[in-house]
Amino acid sequence: MDKLIFKMDGNVRAMLADFIEMFSFWEVCTLGDEFEPEAIEHNSRDGFIPFTNGGYRVSAMDDLGGADGRGMSAVEEKYLRGYVDSAQDDSAYEFINFRDELKALREDERFKYGSGKNGALLFEYFDKCETDYDNRYKNPNAPEFECMEKVPAFWSTPGGIIREEFYEFEYEGMCEGCNFFWEVRAHYYSADNSRSESGQDEIYFLCGINTDLEYGRDKGLNICAHETVKVSELTSAKLCQLRDWFESALQDDTSEPEPLADYAQDERFKNLEVENNG
Secondary structure: OOOOOOOOHHHHHHHHHHHHHHHHHOOOEEOOOOOOOEEOOOOOEOOEOOOOOOEEEEEEEEEHHHHHHHOOOHHHHHHHHHHHHHHHHHHHHHHHHHOHHHHHHHHOOOOOOOOOOHHHHHHHHHHHHHHHHHHHHOOOOOHHHHHHHHOOOHHHOHHHHHHHHHHHHHHHHHHOOOEEEEEEEEEEEOOOOOOOOOOOOEEEEEEEEEOOOOOOOHHHEEEEEEEEEEHHHOOHHHHHHHHHHHHHHHHHOOOOOOOHHHHOOOOOOOOOOOOOOO
């Protein structure tokens, strides 16, 4: 399949490269070249038939532990909450199963792999540990109350220590084998490509979060924002609009871009046109 060649190819590449810097700021790992978007393969070969006429993509790998630890955005809550809850419950099950101090919890009917109730069971135990601590050290009628200078911090008691150890165990469990991916792409479709909506040269821009954990196959791609733009109508202002919209959509689930007129004087991706002889 022939590659779509047009004057503003360099501008599109620069717009996607901007997301590499954004993902770096998020402290997630960009796959492939850390400075340039990956070119989308457009040449046929054994076992591969391209559906685009070229284009670019930026993919960055993240993990559930990082998302949960930093506080999830609206998009992460929408697409990752179920995965995080499941991973946390699995971690609680494993933790209960292998800790001798928690042997009694294994007799509870809620203790079952995949039940979705293991986390609640474990945190009930932690809450009881903290209540016992309060009753012992914060109760004016308790003998220890008169010796407050000798009262240990909860985190240094057996109940506090095991809770902290669980948090570390849980975080490791949500990092190993729990990688998801952020995606930004520009698919080129020439006029004769069956995917062209208008029968003219087009670019399909999209961004999303891929929850096909570890593999990042397209079946797991959740598109947060997308737009098809005719090559003949592509401008620097349009690229600026798409760039800002996609950044917002990847965080706040923003459904609509700001008016194109607001970008009339925006020169971020201006004067980058190069002839692509590829």
